[in-house]
Amino acid sequence: MLVTPAPFQARLTWVDLRRLQLLRAQETVARVRYISLPPERAFVTFPIDGDKTLICAGIEMRSGDMVFHAFGERFHERTIAPSRWGTLSMRVEALSLFGRTLTGDDIAPPPTGLVIHPKSTDRLQLLRLHARASRMVETKIELIGHPEVSRALEEDLIWALVTCLSADGRQDVRSLREPLMVQFEEALAAHSDHIPGVTEICDIIGTSQSILQSCCSNVLGMNPARYLYLRRLTLVQGLLTRTGEGHASTSDLPRQHGFADVHHFVTEYQRAFGSLPAQFKWDS
16 A cells, blocks of 8 residues: 555566565555465565665664564565565475574574574675576576576575574564554454444554554554555545446445545545546546
């Protein structure tokens, strides 16, 4: 979900090797998202090339940081500017096996997310290999399909990943705020037909507005009212995009989701997404 109204563009490069998957992303504007990771895979996220715009569960990522995510972790991730970041993931049992083979230690996702501070040389080696795999897919995709090339690249990446995950410097990512923010998202998911207001949300999750305000400011970078407003705007966008041609009017959709003034909705929608869908019809 976009944090500020601006045209959004992203470039995503996905590489699926035999035992390792990687993603390289470049995004043009700030955004926030709620992530639920599958429990059968281990995930590592990191900023690219010294980028300092990534914030994970309210923890600002510094240059050189990596996040080793917990089993099935649920958390908020946001950026504060155009950003570049990457991920690596492996099945949990495969990471454990390589950890024992390469270091003698059993490496597994931690009970709570950890910020890891690997040695600079180890981190740079991982970033170089990650970039090489991405460039190969972007410019010479036939090479990644070559068994010997992909196997050698994957082995080098796994070695570099295990080395980084064995680093001593660690910081717990989880804060007291994030469990409450997970409850916040669960309450929103339970009301998929509409987005509750701040007072209703606080009653559902059993907290005060001041506590929710503090948590949202830290984790989301905005107050809960603003977040709910952007959620409603994004929800209507999705409904409008899925609405087929031939409807006499779709102006009821904004009203059904709390936008009483359709003129104001149109202005806000155009600021956020650039233009209205062709199927949006209303009496101006």
